[in-house]
Amino acid sequence: MPSRADYERATIDAxxxxxxxxxxxxxGPDGAPLVVPTLHARQGDHVYIHGxxxxxxxxxxxxxxxxxxxxxxxxxxxxxxxxxxxVNYRSVVVFGQAERLDASEDKLRALEAFTEKxxxxxxxxxxxxxxxxxxGTGVLRLSLxxxxxxxxxxxxxxxxxxYELPVWAGTVGLRLTTTAxxxxxxxxxxxxxxxxxxxxxxxx
Amino acid sequence: MPSRADYERATIDAxxxxxxxxxxxxxGPDGAPLVVPTLHARQGDHVYIHGxxxxxxxxxxxxxxxxxxxxxxxxxxxxxxxxxxxVNYRSVVVFGQAERLDASEDKLRALEAFTEKxxxxxxxxxxxxxxxxxxGTGVLRLSLxxxxxxxxxxxxxxxxxxYELPVWAGTVGLRLTTTAxxxxxxxxxxxxxxxxxxxxxxxx
Numbered sequence: 516m517p518s519r520a521d522y523e524r525a526t527i528d529a530x531x532x533x534x535x536x537x538x539x540x541x542x543g544p545d546g547a548p549l550v551v552p553t554l555h556a557r558q559g560d561h562v563y564i565h566g567x568x569x570x571x572x573x574x575x576x577x578x579x580x581x582x583x584x585x586x587x588x589x590x591x592x593x594x595x596x597x598x599x600x601x602v603n604y605r606s607v608v609v610f611g612q613a614e615r616l617d618a619s620e621d622k623l624r625a626l627e628a629f630t631e632k633x634x635x636x637x638x639x640x641x642x643x644x645x646x647x648x649x650x651g652t653g654v655l656r657l658s659l660x661x662x663x664x665x666x667x668x669x670x671x672x673x674x675x676x677x678y679e680l681p682v683w684a685g686t687v688g689l690r691l692t693t694t695a696x697x698x699x700x701x702x703x704x705x706x707x708x709x710x711x712x713x714x715x716x717x718x719x
Numbered sequence: 720m721p722s723r724a725d726y727e728r729a730t731i732d733a734x735x736x737x738x739x740x741x742x743x744x745x746x747g748p749d750g751a752p753l754v755v756p757t758l759h760a761r762q763g764d765h766v767y768i769h770g771x772x773x774x775x776x777x778x779x780x781x782x783x784x785x786x787x788x789x790x791x792x793x794x795x796x797x798x799x800x801x802x803x804x805x806v807n808y809r810s811v812v813v814f815g816q817a818e819r820l821d822a823s824e825d826k827l828r829a830l831e832a833f834t835e836k837x838x839x840x841x842x843x844x845x846x847x848x849x850x851x852x853x854x855g856t857g858v859l860r861l862s863l864x865x866x867x868x869x870x871x872x873x874x875x876x877x878x879x880x881x882y883e884l885p886v887w888a889g890t891v892g893l894r895l896t897t898t899a900x901x902x903x904x905x906x907x908x909x910x911x912x913x914x915x916x917x918x919x920x921x922x923x
Contacts, residue, residue, distance in 0.1 A: 538742035540752035547784035548744035580751035596846040642800040684903040694892030
């Protein structure tokens, strides 16, 4: 895929903030790579990931180099020749050794960041984590010092002679959009859907 | 994230066929994991990835264990308590040692699969790869023997006492949809947008 590296922090931040899931790469005990999807949240110069405190992947990730990659697909790129077909995308790769958070207060702030990233405005409405829940949650903090972005945008790039071919070429845009909101079956009577949730589907 | 493992091949195939990009995990020369977004295409019991024949990542991936993970996000899950917030998703993890394709004919069939996966109906319209282009393309074939799927669907799962809280809970669906089709600036006059491309945006 043709792409250009982009090290601007603003670009890196925007991609991490928009991507809902990222992919966490670790090296397993047998030396083989393992890639799992995970939620993440950025705060300033760090990106946070979390999971069960007992998770082997999280445990490994807190003790060795890891790689966290977030990608957003923006469109299909249709060229005149087969080999120049591509996708428009934005991705961030973060390398480094993560720091495991120990203090309950730090974990609490990270869980707030996760919740607010998923649905801005949500944290104030929900039952906050108990001390027990915080103990059971593992949170890793990874510096953005070794982060880089790659962005491919725009139309196809064909070989010069191919521009003479009568083949349609162009792009088809792609975007992750909200569909329907579905209330939980056990919702108490009279509990209305909050404005910050209704807003999510209005944007669509 | 709560999830259940699902080893049904039909589920694995459907996820790989729907996901536009996947994430390829390899272990770098320094022993650190590297995760990069890549296009993939499934054919029967194998998934194919490709890149420049000179790509170090592809070279590494063809000589050692790798991990290819594809994930699709289906929705946001809003629980009554902070810690039970989640996303609905479908993901596939494929482990194994990939085989590097050498024969031009095999590479050609793989490039057809990539092109047809991106835009069904496209292959017949485009300028096919030359022998030189096939030489410059590296294609890896990975068996689905060690593939597994994880799927999270449905509403939030709260702790029993939390169902008494007057907090809105439910899901917000998410879907990758096509937006606009944009013809290339250098399109020859009179070349019409093909039906298989117009179909993509009609579905939206």
